[in-house]
Amino acid sequence: MSTCPVNGLSFRENVDHMVESAMRILGVSETLGEAIKACRSVLQVKFPVKLRGQVKVFTGWRAIHSEHLLPTKGGLRFAPIVSQDEVEALAALMTYKCALADVPFGGSKGGLLIDPREYDDDEIRTIVARFTLNLAKKGFLDPATSVPAPDMGTGEREMAWIAETYKQLYPQDINSNACVTGKPLDHGGIAGRTEATGRGIQYAIQEFFRHPDDVAEAGLSDGLSSQRVVIQGLGNVGYHAAKFLSEIDNAMVIGVIVSSGAVVNLDGLDIEALHQYHREHRSLRGFPGGTFVDDSEQVLEMECDILILAALEAQIHGGNAVRIRAKLIVEGANGPVTCQGEKILMDKGSVILPDIYVNSGGVVVSYFEWTKNLSHMRYGRLQRRYEATRAMHQLTALESLTGQQVPEWMRSEIVQGASELDLVRSGLDDTMREAYRQIREVMVESEEIDDMRTAAYVIAIDKIARWYRIQGIS
Ligand code: NAD
Numbered sequence: 001m002s003t004c005p006v007n008g009l010s011f012r013e014n015v016d017h018m019v020e021s022a023m024r025i026l027g028v029s030e031t032l033g034e035a036i037k038a039c040r041s042v043l044q045v046k047f048p049v050k051l052r053g054q055v056k057v058f059t060g061w062r063a064i065h066s067e068h069l070l071p072t073k074g075g076l077r078f079a080p081i082v083s084q085d086e087v088e089a090l091a092a093l094m095t096y097k098c099a100l101a102d103v104p105f106g107g108s109k110g111g112l113l114i115d116p117r118e119y120d121d122d123e124i125r126t127i128v129a130r131f132t133l134n135l136a137k138k139g140f141l142d143p144a145t146s147v148p149a150p151d152m153g154t155g156e157r158e159m160a161w162i163a164e165t166y167k168q169l170y171p172q173d174i175n176s177n178a179c180v181t182g183k184p185l186d187h188g189g190i191a192g193r194t195e196a197t198g199r200g201i202q203y204a205i206q207e208f209f210r211h212p213d214d215v216a217e218a219g220l221s222d223g224l225s226s227q228r229v230v231i232q233g234l235g236n237v238g239y240h241a242a243k244f245l246s247e248i249d250n251a252m253v254i255g256v257i258v259s260s261g262a263v264v265n266l267d268g269l270d271i272e273a274l275h276q277y278h279r280e281h282r283s284l285r286g287f288p289g290g291t292f293v294d295d296s297e298q299v300l301e302m303e304c305d306i307l308i309l310a311a312l313e314a315q316i317h318g319g320n321a322v323r324i325r326a327k328l329i330v331e332g333a334n335g336p337v338t339c340q341g342e343k344i345l346m347d348k349g350s351v352i353l354p355d356i357y358v359n360s361g362g363v364v365v366s367y368f369e370w371t372k373n374l375s376h377m378r379y380g381r382l383q384r385r386y387e388a389t390r391a392m393h394q395l396t397a398l399e400s401l402t403g404q405q406v407p408e409w410m411r412s413e414i415v416q417g418a419s420e421l422d423l424v425r426s427g428l429d430d431t432m433r434e435a436y437r438q439i440r441e442v443m444v445e446s447e448e449i450d451d452m453r454t455a456a457y458v459i460a461i462d463k464i465a466r467w468y469r470i471q472g473i474s
Helices: 011-026 030-037 084-099 121-137 157-169 196-209 212-217 236-247 272-281 298-299 339-347 361-375 384-402 406-415 418-445 452-470
Strands: 041-051 052-066 070-080 106-113 146-150 230-231 252-258 261-264 291-293 306-309 328-331 351-353
Touching: 011 030, 011 084, 011 339, 011 452, 030 452, 041 084, 041 121, 041 146, 052 084, 052 146, 070 084, 070 361, 084 106, 084 452, 106 121, 106 146, 106 298, 106 351, 121 157, 146 272, 146 298, 146 361, 196 236, 196 328, 196 351, 196 361, 196 418, 230 261, 230 298, 236 272, 236 306, 252 272, 252 298, 261 384, 261 406, 291 298, 339 351, 351 452, 361 418, 384 406, 418 452
Parallel strands: 070 106, 070 146, 230 252, 230 306, 306 328, 328 351
Antiparallel strands: 041 052, 052 106, 252 261, 261 291
């Protein structure tokens, strides 16, 4: 495990600290280490927008952490608390996340200081368009170099507006749709992108439970279906993770925390009903299928098997880590456990599935969307019917050779070509399994590494360092 400095660190320093541990293990020189850690460029924009008869000046950032591979990729966050330090930290995380997942992108991130709840849809659209113009004109948005995606406070609607504005600016760019990912399906998006981060978390946890040694090391037993789960965050990431784990894997979600409180039901929460209720009431208070708890910390610290952090950074820290009772901590959000919190958790024997691995589903499927946009064709369009026909011929041959009939339900399962959604899920599942395999391999081979985060960083830094060395930086 990495050693942790005692003093409080900023988010970016936290990320740098984790990277430095991996660099030490790999024997990366100081010069190369500095080159890898450096954030290449940061744009700060201040732009005026006239709303409700008054001019308001908005502040936003876009940080390009590494251009070793292009385009650089990373979400756009709209939140009342965003800073340059945070955007730089998140951009760096994207670089390492892409390297681990073998997504051929550098890392970037953007943020806009805004509370989206204070504005109506038309106003947000105007603000998004002005932000887009500022980013594009200054070279921080285009399909070849810098491609945003959704993050906290943004979704497919904002991505569609970004693509639309970019297209108006550069109508001659045939690949303009690839300037942003996470778009709605009918605006050049890809099937399965909205759910991708939550789906990736599900695949990562499924993979964890395929390894009995890892399950035992966390102090857990049995399969995923007998685990009690608490989730912080019911936004894009938290909702999808909770939905898939409860509906598909039959795990029991016993607690959900949002910014205005939490709800608990030890017999399991109906996530779809809860989500619907939260959308309608903008609060979990009064949800008939559970007990509302004002003090969210209580729920964060309640006894459970898996705690999924899918809201904000620094939610488990030196001050509360000792009271966390979950055995498996899953970092759906970026940086939700500080390095001091991590040290305490690990001393207690908890296992952490780190953000750099576990929440990479979004960027993996963004990669698929970007390549789809460049090819101008939906995945599966060419081969789907061909596959279905071949499968039909194989079944017919089998039936005529054996004299037996394949049951109808089996026939319809087999005689199906892969749809875009099937292919996206298959590619995502494969990526999550492969990254887990690499992480495990490093942990088995190295006596020095006993946690998944350090292993994940070692893999990512090793790949990036090799790229730099070929460029003569060592
Ligand atoms: P979102 O805006 O859709 O949802 C955020 C959720 O967090 C909401 O349910 C909100 O109520 C909750 N929340 C906010 N402040 C809170 C607080 N103080 N205490 C408890 N809950 C709080 O955001 P999202 O897209 O789901 O992103 C969540 C996290 O996951 C962020 O850290 C983001 O960077 C990370 N992430 C998102 C994606 C993606 O594809 N959206 C991909 C990778 C990582």
